Amino acid sequence: MATTDKEVNELIKREYEHGFVTDIEADTFEPGLNEDVIARLSAIKKEPEWMLEWRLKAYRRWLEMDEPDWAHVGYPKIDYNSISHYSAPKRKEDMPQSLDEVDPELLKTYEKLGIPLHEREKLAGVAVDAVFDSVSVATTFKEPLAKAGVIFCSISEAIQDYPELVKKYLGSVVPAGDNFFAGLNSAVFSDGTFVYVPKGVRCPMELSTYFRINAANTGQFERTLIIAEDSSYVSYLEGCTAPMRDENQLHAAVVELVALDDAQIKYSTVQNWYPGDENGKGGIFNFVTKRGAAIGKNSKISWTQVETGSAVTWKYPSCVLRGDNSVGEFYSVALTNNFQQADTGTKMIHLGKNTSSTIISKGISAGKSSNAYRGLVKFGPGAEGARNYTQCDSLLIGDRCGAHTFPYIESKNKSAIVEHEATTSKVSDEQMFLCRQRGIDPEQAVSMIVNGFCKEVFKELPMEFAVEAGKLLEVSLEGSVG
Amino acid sequence: MLSIKNLHASVEGEEILKGINLEIKAGEVHAIMGPNGSGKSTLSQVLAGNETFEVTQGEISLNGENLLDLETEERAREGIFLAFQYPVEIPGVSNLQFLRTAVNAMRTHRGETEMNAAEFMKLAKEVSKQVDLDPAFLKRGVNEGFSGGEKKRNEILQALLLQPKLAILDETDSGLDIDALQVVSKGVNALRAEDRAILMVTHYQRLLNHIVPDHVHVLAGGRIVKSGGRELALELEERGYGWLGVKDEEATPSAAS
Numbered sequence: 001m002a003t004t005d006k007e008v009n010e011l012i013k014r015e016y017e018h019g020f021v022t023d024i025e026a027d028t029f030e031p032g033l034n035e036d037v038i039a040r041l042s043a044i045k046k047e048p049e050w051m052l053e054w055r056l057k058a059y060r061r062w063l064e065m066d067e068p069d070w071a072h073v074g075y076p077k078i079d080y081n082s083i084s085h086y087s088a089p090k091r092k093e094d095m096p097q098s099l100d101e102v103d104p105e106l107l108k109t110y111e112k113l114g115i116p117l118h119e120r121e122k123l124a125g126v127a128v129d130a131v132f133d134s135v136s137v138a139t140t141f142k143e144p145l146a147k148a149g150v151i152f153c154s155i156s157e158a159i160q161d162y163p164e165l166v167k168k169y170l171g172s173v174v175p176a177g178d179n180f181f182a183g184l185n186s187a188v189f190s191d192g193t194f195v196y197v198p199k200g201v202r203c204p205m206e207l208s209t210y211f212r213i214n215a216a217n218t219g220q221f222e223r224t225l226i227i228a229e230d231s232s233y234v235s236y237l238e239g240c241t242a243p244m245r246d247e248n249q250l251h252a253a254v255v256e257l258v259a260l261d262d263a264q265i266k267y268s269t270v271q272n273w274y275p276g277d278e279n280g281k282g283g284i285f286n287f288v289t290k291r292g293a294a295i296g297k298n299s300k301i302s303w304t305q306v307e308t309g310s311a312v313t314w315k316y317p318s319c320v321l322r323g324d325n326s327v328g329e330f331y332s333v334a335l336t337n338n339f340q341q342a343d344t345g346t347k348m349i350h351l352g353k354n355t356s357s358t359i360i361s362k363g364i365s366a367g368k369s370s371n372a373y374r375g376l377v378k379f380g381p382g383a384e385g386a387r388n389y390t391q392c393d394s395l396l397i398g399d400r401c402g403a404h405t406f407p408y409i410e411s412k413n414k415s416a417i418v419e420h421e422a423t424t425s426k427v428s429d430e431q432m433f434l435c436r437q438r439g440i441d442p443e444q445a446v447s448m449i450v451n452g453f454c455k456e457v458f459k460e461l462p463m464e465f466a467v468e469a470g471k472l473l474e475v476s477l478e479g480s481v482g
Numbered sequence: 483m484l485s486i487k488n489l490h491a492s493v494e495g496e497e498i499l500k501g502i503n504l505e506i507k508a509g510e511v512h513a514i515m516g517p518n519g520s521g522k523s524t525l526s527q528v529l530a531g532n533e534t535f536e537v538t539q540g541e542i543s544l545n546g547e548n549l550l551d552l553e554t555e556e557r558a559r560e561g562i563f564l565a566f567q568y569p570v571e572i573p574g575v576s577n578l579q580f581l582r583t584a585v586n587a588m589r590t591h592r593g594e595t596e597m598n599a600a601e602f603m604k605l606a607k608e609v610s611k612q613v614d615l616d617p618a619f620l621k622r623g624v625n626e627g628f629s630g631g632e633k634k635r636n637e638i639l640q641a642l643l644l645q646p647k648l649a650i651l652d653e654t655d656s657g658l659d660i661d662a663l664q665v666v667s668k669g670v671n672a673l674r675a676e677d678r679a680i681l682m683v684t685h686y687q688r689l690l691n692h693i694v695p696d697h698v699h700v701l702a703g704g705r706i707v708k709s710g711g712r713e714l715a716l717e718l719e720e721r722g723y724g725w726l727g728v729k730d731e732e733a734t735p736s737a738a739s
Binding site for chain 1: 555575623
């Protein structure tokens with residue numbers, strides 16, 4: 001890292017001070033974390049008593065935990081007492097009033113990605129009248145969902161309106177004491193998404209955070225809970241290919257998925273937060289805990305992720321395969337450029353009989369970045385006939401980046417079968433020469449080669465999303481050749 | 483069309499080309515022959531702009547334009563095409579996508595509109611027939627799992643699609659059985675045109691039975707040591723390179739095949 005501890009802490013502070021100075025109504029908290037801060041946060045959100053208790057319990061656990069240091073990333077130590085842990089959505093007068101006031105670099109990226117004009121404003125956080133948007137969007141998705149009985153709302157609303165469901169499942173997959181960042185999230189989560197698909201229902205459309213425009217600004221501690229009842233199906237899309245304007249440097253999200261008998265959850269992510277500039281300054285720290293519990297028999301949880309953003313990524317979407325014959329899948333493309341660092345992978349925990357899992361991981365490193373795959377495949381004593389297939393491919397662009405693979409396999413059942421394949425390749429001079437000899441620009445050539453490398457993962461993405469993801473790689477790789 | 487004057491080129495400090503002079507006119511087919519290590523492949527790579535090789539002296543121009551000022555991709559767009567001796571694989575990138583990207587890069591350069599996927603598919607299927615390639619190859623990864631012969635046919639397919647001004651064929655006959663050689667030759671002959679020149683680099687004369695050149699040059703030790711017509715190749719077949727004072731590490735040129 002080019003920045004020192006002091007610099008980063010100052011940067012975090014500066015964000016906060018900015019909020020504090022402009023906000024006389026104090027909807028941003030002073031920095032620091034204690035029980036009083038959590039009580040105030042819970043009160044502002046008008047949460048019931050049990051929710052506050054839950055948060056406080058998580059906070060007390062968190063105080064006793066240590067920040068993990070095993071990941072293959074380096075970043076200055078974060079002083080959690082210098083961060084403000086709650087900030088209300090920005091008021092209109094504090095937002096940019098038009099695109100003219102937005103960072104031109106961001107606008108350039110929108111243009112390259114082909115984002116429609118009216119959407120650019122929204123993504124850049126311009127103070128547009130959101131009424132039109134939310135009304136039109138609401139009518140297109142709320143009705144069919146309501147008819148099907150699917151609940152799709154913010155987690156804050158769910159705490160008010162569906163307390164029994166939240167009480168039953170919140171923390172059931174990722175307990176507050178699971179890890180340091182999950183603990184922090186449990187204590188201070190700001191908002192997030194709640195999805196409930198009733199028994200036998202196939203959710204009539206792809207659900208996307210993008211639809212919930214009002215809740216787009218969920219802040220740095222996002223919490224998502226998706227429950228699929230028996231024989232139901234839901235596909236959820238998180239994020240979008242456009243880089244989001246974001247002022248929080250630390251993100252610690254928690255996502256929990258619960259699939260009951262014969263249920264299927266497909267969760268796709270495109271993460272494109274600010275990665276820092278080409279000198280490694282700035283950028284988001286993204287420390288996420290994502291886990292799905294395939295509780296029911298024949299249930300299936302599938303993670304697909306395209307990670308191109310953030311300065312530091314620490315993320316392992318996992319599956320706990322408890323139900324007999326349950327299936328877990330993980331398809332991942334993680335791209336790092338410049339000074340980005342990613343330590344990402346998955347955990348497949350096989351507990352039930354005949355459970356199976358597939359891991360396809362594609363890591364691409366360019367510039368001076370570092371990209372690590374870390375994966376655990378574990379078979380419990382009851383995992384008779386369980387099997388896993390893992391394929392880990394790394395692609396290097398240039399000779400100053402790094403790729404690392406850390407696969408862990410633990411088996412307590414002799415009948416379990418594990419297959420592991422790993423490759424490391426380079427975008428070769430010969431490939432580049434062939435493309436250029438055919439008249440193709442070097443940058444376009446790299447992006448084409450990289451897209452080919454990622455094909456197995458992209459085909460798991462919803463169709464139009466896959467096309468956008470390809471374009472996103474192209475933009476993210478800019479400046480990596482030459 | 484192509485004019486090479488006193489061309490010197492080296493790789494990692496070692497001089498390979500030591501003063502090449504060559505003039506090729508539109509419509510002509512030239513063959514460059516010579517023993518291994520004579521610099522034949524280097525000449526092809528240097529013409530196409532491979533940065534592994536350093537041009538230390540001399541000039542190359544295409545229709546009066548100085549090629550040495552142009553990047554590889556710019557030369558390609560000006561009409562230089564190189565059929566590779568060892569085509570590389572690009573896994574996961576479909577042949578169709580690769581070819582369309584290339585064709586559209588050329589079209590854009592010429593100020594023409596890009597071809598959409600459907601239009602291009604039709605054209606590519608058509609041209610595939612000319613080199614006996616099953617259109618199913620268009621959907622496979624570029625050269626991915628292709629046999630040697632399929633790779634070479636794929637190179638000719640590209641030439642036919644890109645319609646270059648100068649097609650350089652680097653040992654296109656190597657590794658081909660007689661049937662494949664005939665298919666490839668048919669493709670190359672289809673490339674022959676009034677406004678196009680072809681430069682064939684080959685170790686063996688057998689290719690020249692199928693693609694009859696207008697001029698034959700012998701390259702040895704980084705220089706063209708003898709030029710002549712079609713009959714020069716036949717003479718080489720009969721007498722080897724020895725009579726030119728050139729040492730050939732392999733057997734006589736006709737021995738293989």
